[in-house]
Amino acid sequence: MKKAFQINWQWLIIAFLLVGIFVNNQTIQSLNIHAFFSKSQPRYQLNMILKDSQDPFWIQFKLGADKAANFYACALDTTYLEERGQAQSPFKISELIDKASVSGADGIISFIMEDPQNAQVIDRASQADIPTITLENDVPNSKRASFVGYNAFRFGQEAAKKMNEALAGRGKIAIVMNRNEVAEQDSQNLKISGFLNEINKSGNITVSEYIVSDNGIYGTQDIVGKLLDSENDIDGLFITNSVDTESVAQLLIEYNKVGAYQVVGAGNSEQIKDYTKKRILYASIFVNAYEMGYQCVETLAKIKQGESVPSYIDTTIGVLTPENLFEKSNP
Amino acid sequence: MNLLKFKHLSLRTKLLSYFIVMTVIFTLISGVSAYISSNQSKQVSGMVIDYVFLNDLNEGIMTLDNDVESYLINRSSEAMLNYYNTLNELTLKNKKLDKVRTYDESEGLIRSISFTLTEYIGQADKAIEAKRGRNTQTYTEAYGRMGQLSKYLTADLNELLAIKLKEGSKNYNLAMAKSEAITWFSFFLIASSLLVGVGLASYMTLAITKPLDTLTKRAERVSSGDFDVEVVAIETNDEIQILADAFNEMLKNIREHIDYLTLQSELENHLKEQMMQNLSMKSLLKEAELKSLQSQINPHFLYNTLNAASQLSMIEGADRTSEFIQKIAMYFRYMLKKLGTNVSIQDELDNVETYMYILKTRFGERISYKTHIEKHLLDYVIPSTILQPIVENAYIHGLEDKEENGLIDVSLREEGDKICIQIRDNGQGMDQSQLSSLLAFEKDDASHLGKNSGGIGVQNVAERLKIFGSAADYNEVIAITSELGEGTTVFLWLPKVKENA
Numbered sequence: 001m002k003k004a005f006q007i008n009w010q011w012l013i014i015a016f017l018l019v020g021i022f023v024n025n026q027t028i029q030s031l032n033i034h035a036f037f038s039k040s041q042p043r044y045q046l047n048m049i050l051k052d053s054q055d056p057f058w059i060q061f062k063l064g065a066d067k068a069a070n071f072y073a074c075a076l077d078t079t080y081l082e083e084r085g086q087a088q089s090p091f092k093i094s095e096l097i098d099k100a101s102v103s104g105a106d107g108i109i110s111f112i113m114e115d116p117q118n119a120q121v122i123d124r125a126s127q128a129d130i131p132t133i134t135l136e137n138d139v140p141n142s143k144r145a146s147f148v149g150y151n152a153f154r155f156g157q158e159a160a161k162k163m164n165e166a167l168a169g170r171g172k173i174a175i176v177m178n179r180n181e182v183a184e185q186d187s188q189n190l191k192i193s194g195f196l197n198e199i200n201k202s203g204n205i206t207v208s209e210y211i212v213s214d215n216g217i218y219g220t221q222d223i224v225g226k227l228l229d230s231e232n233d234i235d236g237l238f239i240t241n242s243v244d245t246e247s248v249a250q251l252l253i254e255y256n257k258v259g260a261y262q263v264v265g266a267g268n269s270e271q272i273k274d275y276t277k278k279r280i281l282y283a284s285i286f287v288n289a290y291e292m293g294y295q296c297v298e299t300l301a302k303i304k305q306g307e308s309v310p311s312y313i314d315t316t317i318g319v320l321t322p323e324n325l326f327e328k329s330n331p
Numbered sequence: 332m333n334l335l336k337f338k339h340l341s342l343r344t345k346l347l348s349y350f351i352v353m354t355v356i357f358t359l360i361s362g363v364s365a366y367i368s369s370n371q372s373k374q375v376s377g378m379v380i381d382y383v384f385l386n387d388l389n390e391g392i393m394t395l396d397n398d399v400e401s402y403l404i405n406r407s408s409e410a411m412l413n414y415y416n417t418l419n420e421l422t423l424k425n426k427k428l429d430k431v432r433t434y435d436e437s438e439g440l441i442r443s444i445s446f447t448l449t450e451y452i453g454q455a456d457k458a459i460e461a462k463r464g465r466n467t468q469t470y471t472e473a474y475g476r477m478g479q480l481s482k483y484l485t486a487d488l489n490e491l492l493a494i495k496l497k498e499g500s501k502n503y504n505l506a507m508a509k510s511e512a513i514t515w516f517s518f519f520l521i522a523s524s525l526l527v528g529v530g531l532a533s534y535m536t537l538a539i540t541k542p543l544d545t546l547t548k549r550a551e552r553v554s555s556g557d558f559d560v561e562v563v564a565i566e567t568n569d570e571i572q573i574l575a576d577a578f579n580e581m582l583k584n585i586r587e588h589i590d591y592l593t594l595q596s597e598l599e600n601h602l603k604e605q606m607m608q609n610l611s612m613k614s615l616l617k618e619a620e621l622k623s624l625q626s627q628i629n630p631h632f633l634y635n636t637l638n639a640a641s642q643l644s645m646i647e648g649a650d651r652t653s654e655f656i657q658k659i660a661m662y663f664r665y666m667l668k669k670l671g672t673n674v675s676i677q678d679e680l681d682n683v684e685t686y687m688y689i690l691k692t693r694f695g696e697r698i699s700y701k702t703h704i705e706k707h708l709l710d711y712v713i714p715s716t717i718l719q720p721i722v723e724n725a726y727i728h729g730l731e732d733k734e735e736n737g738l739i740d741v742s743l744r745e746e747g748d749k750i751c752i753q754i755r756d757n758g759q760g761m762d763q764s765q766l767s768s769l770l771a772f773e774k775d776d777a778s779h780l781g782k783n784s785g786g787i788g789v790q791n792v793a794e795r796l797k798i799f800g801s802a803a804d805y806n807e808v809i810a811i812t813s814e815l816g817e818g819t820t821v822f823l824w825l826p827k828v829k830e831n832a
């Protein structure tokens with residue numbers, strides 16, 4: 001009987017502590033005590049207005065912007081105009097810029113669509129010492145601090161070159177764009193102009209159709225689906241944005257039309273890379289969105305630090321082909 | 332916790348530690364429970380306060396808009412008063428909003444609302460002032476701007492409310508999960524405190540009662556007379572150890588006392604034994620003396636008479652007769668005077684020689700007497716009248732019937748730390764049964780076999796030698812060998828005792 005009372009107290013206490021640590025760990029996790037440790041205060045509060053929260057281009061852009069914001073200790077308040085092509089914000093671009101300028105932002109990065117009020121609100125922000133960086137489309141007659149974009153004309157030219165190569169200089173093509181892109185007049189027009197300028201050099205490729213969706217990607221899928229399902233003499237498709245490029249590639253698979261059309265798309269998302277590798281897309285023209293996002297925040301941070309920045313920052317245009325993708329994966 | 336150190340605390344400190352530890356544990360449990368409850372309550376009330384505040388803010392904006400509109404339309408002092416009241420309330424609310432830059436989404440929205448609200452209030456003021464100054468264009472523009480800003484504020488407030496609702500929903504789920512975790516945590520706390528309490532109580536009880544139990548059992552054994560209990564080994568370094576040490580000291584003292592009493596008792600016994608031996612010796616001597624007196628009827632008279640006869644014989648020229656009578660007189664004198672004392676071996680041998688002279692004179696040359704003496708032994712002491720009875724026995728029982736060549740041979744030699752006296756005769760000897768009877772000293776009835784005709788028996792000699800030599804057994808002082816027709820030899824062993832010792 002006596003032996004039963006001879007307990008090894010040290011081991012008993014250790015066992016207690018282990019159980020205690022386990023239970024407490026569970027409790028601490030559920031109490032979210034780590035929330036007590038927050039980041040320090042940011043140096044700048046920046047407002048960023050982007051186009052589409054689901055567009056791979058803008059997703060990449062945001063990643064680049066976040067990286068720079070982290071580096072320059074900036075807080076980024078982001079507003080998206082659309083989600084999958086559907087209107088997300090009740091405000092126009094000019095209103096969003098105006099809203100940002102009265103909300104205590106230290107700087108504004110804004111995607112620009114055609115709006116006569118843009119210059120006015122940008123100027124008002126500038127008067128309040130809030131620099132604005134315009135994206136994709138410039139507002140040249142405003143006091144915007146800088147324009148970060150790409151040469152849309154050359155973008156169109158690069159697409160035409162690949163189309164010409166794909167069709168061997170002969171055939172009929174359709175150009176796919178969506179309603180919002182139409183609203184982005186400047187950039188859109190320059191893309192199409194560049195494409196037509198280059199494609200006309202071949203002499204034997206004609207643009208027989210312009211497919212314009214007015215209902216986001218669902219509208220595009222509907223119109224392009226009907227096209228694929230019908231008897232037509234189209235040989236190639238030039239798609240001007242990344243969302244529609246992914247959508248059309250998926251349609252080609254669904255309609256079993258892979259190879260029936262030579263497709264030159266836009267964007268460099270993982271999905272687009274995959275479609276290109278599988279030769280569903282002949283090529284895809286892309287702007288380095290990550291770099292663009294990084295440059296925007298970096299430029300704004302430099303302006304706030306009193307550094308001078310160029311008024312136009314050109315972002316590189318690249319071309320995705322199955323060949324260069326394989327080269328990258330098998331160096 | 333170093334239990335070894337705890338073991339060496341005093342009893343009072345141990346008990347005090349136990350109560351303090353238990354009090355601290357229960358206070359901690361209560362404190363943690365109170366903190367958790369308070370935290371939960373704060374979170375819930377915080378959520379409600381947020382909703383109420385945002386709702387009030389939204390209503391305030393709408394009220395200000397109405398007040399400004401009302402003033403712009405009718406320019407009444409009541410509208411003005413309402414406007415200022417609402418403006419003050421809204422300004423106060425705005426001051427509560429944090430304008431610090433932040434990474435947090437909802438805090439960012441609050442910051443945005445605060446800045447926009449400042450602008451909104453500014454525009455409202457501008458509109459009112461313009462109205463008072465009858466500047467139609469300005470107040471129209473300002474009021475229009477207010478409308479635009481109001482849209483921004485509403486959008487931000489709605490978004491913030493949506494975020495707060497989302498956060499609230501998330502917090503609710505978290506609170507539910509927390510509640511479960513807290514329940515488990517509380518259960519663990521209660522269970523562990525119970526176990527720790529029971530464990531500590533058991534440990535404390537055992538730590539105190541175990542040594543006490545050991546001490547009690549030992550004390551019971553001692554009280555029942557068992558002083559051979561082991562020493563109580565208790566190293567608690569507290570009052571119990573002091574008690575145990577005192578017990579051990581007491582036990583040691585009792586044992587020492589008992590040892591002392593035992594020693595005294597042994598000494599007394601030894602003393603009594605010696606006294607008994609002395610009494611026995613006295614008794615034997617008295618017996619020997621009695622025998623001597625019995626055989627000599629009136630020894631003093633006889634001794635005086637023999638002396639007179641010796642002198643008469645000398646006067647008459649009978650020298651041999653005179654010498655013979657003289658020897659007889661010496662013999663009797665020795666027997667009378669020396670009995671009961673210790674004498675030197677030399678004296679004892681001289682007496683034997685006197686005795687042998689008498690025998691030779693009586694019986695002529697048929698008995699011869701020889702000695703082999705190691706002379707350095709002659710000064711050692713021997714009880715008187717030891718050898719003569721043996722020699723007498725040798726003559727009476729061994730040589731009396733021998734016609735010629737009878738021999739009594741006495742030799743004295745050293746054997747280790749003892750002196751051996753050997754008396755040998757070549758008489759008729761004894762068979763085994765006679766020898767056994769002779770050696771049966773302890774049986775009183777058998778002693779007659781060892782007696783000579785009127786002298787001292789072998790048993791008497793053996794008894795006195797045993798006492799003199801402090802021997803445990805007769806075999807250590809006397810031995811007899813005999814063979815029928817060959818003779819008998821008696822061995823006597825004495826301790827080496829000098830006369831002065």
